[in-house]
Amino acid sequence: xxxxxxxxxxxxxxxxxxxxxxxxxxxxxxxxxxxxxxxxxxxxxxxxxxxxxxxxxxxxxxxxxxxxxxxxxxxxxxxxxxxxxxxxxxxxxxxxxxxxxxxxxxxxxxxxxxxxxxxxxxxxxxxxxxxxxxxxxxxxxxxxxxxxxxxxxxxxxxxxxxxxxxx
Numbered sequence: 001x002x003x004x005x006x007x008x009x010x011x012x013x014x015x016x017x018x019x020x021x022x023x024x025x026x027x028x029x030x031x032x033x034x035x036x037x038x039x040x041x042x043x044x045x046x047x048x049x050x051x052x053x054x055x056x057x058x059x060x061x062x063x064x065x066x067x068x069x070x071x072x073x074x075x076x077x078x079x080x081x082x083x084x085x086x087x088x089x090x091x092x093x094x095x096x097x098x099x100x101x102x103x104x105x106x107x108x109x110x111x112x113x114x115x116x117x118x119x120x121x122x123x124x125x126x127x128x129x130x131x132x133x134x135x136x137x138x139x140x141x142x143x144x145x146x147x148x149x150x151x152x153x154x155x156x157x158x159x160x161x162x163x164x165x166x167x
Contacts, residue, residue, distance in 0.1 A: 007036055008062050009081040009158050012051040015074040016042055024075075027068050034059035035059065037090075037155030052157045081158045092136045093118070093152040095126040097147035106146055113138055113139045115148070124149055 014020045018050065021040055028035050034056040042049050055065060062080060067074050072164070081088075098106045110117055110127050113135065119126035129139055133156050 002132045006057055007083075008057060008065065009083060009086065009156070010051075010055065010065065010069075011076060011079045011081055011158065012053060012069060012078040013043070014049050014051060014072075015076065016047055016049045017074055020049070020074045021051065023072055024069070027072065028053070028055070028065075030047060031064070031068060032059065032067060036096075037153075039155040039157050041157075050157075051066050053157070054156055073113045079160070080158060083158075086158045088132055088156045088158040089130060090130065090133050090136055090156040091130045092140070092151065093126065093128045094140065094143065094151040095119075095124050095149040096143045097123060097149060098125045099123045106143065109139065109142055115139060122138070126150075 012024065014024070025035070025038065036056055038051065040049055040051045040055050064075040066078050066080075069078050096106060106125065107117070109115075113129055113131070115127040115129040117125055117127050129136055136153065140148070
């Protein structure tokens with residue numbers, strides 16, 4: 001059996017209006033809830049956006065978070081996505097030192113993780129990886145000894161897993 005998650009992943013469907021993201025973020029800040037990551041983008045319907053919020057379980061009792069979010073007028077629907085029952089992805093871009101003596105080793109690591117090399121300099125290279133947060137953590141840890149120059153992660157997005165049972 002899987003261990004209990006250390007975080008809540010909330011998918012919040014909101015009206016696509018100015019100021020909605022600020023109100024949601026302020027709600028978390030006022031309550032002292034620790035936001036691990038926050039991603040927002042329009043949905044297939046331009047009238048709505050989906051905010052994916054990853055909140056630390058210790059700082060934020062789920063029932064309180066949902067209750068407070070439901071009070072916001074532009075919130076349409078809130079779903080908790082259990083990491084065991086959802087698919088999660090995150091994008092990481094990073095620049096790593098890659099002098100000629102270690103470049104082939106770094107490129108081999110990139111290949112093992114299916115990371116894309118998106119820019120190459122004389123002594124550095126920039127790559128991107130779209131995968132689960134754990135895989136991004138793993139690649140980052142393996143590249144850290146080589147010298148990470150710059151790193152940016154988007155924050156995770158998630159959707160419920162599909163039903164694969166035949167009906």
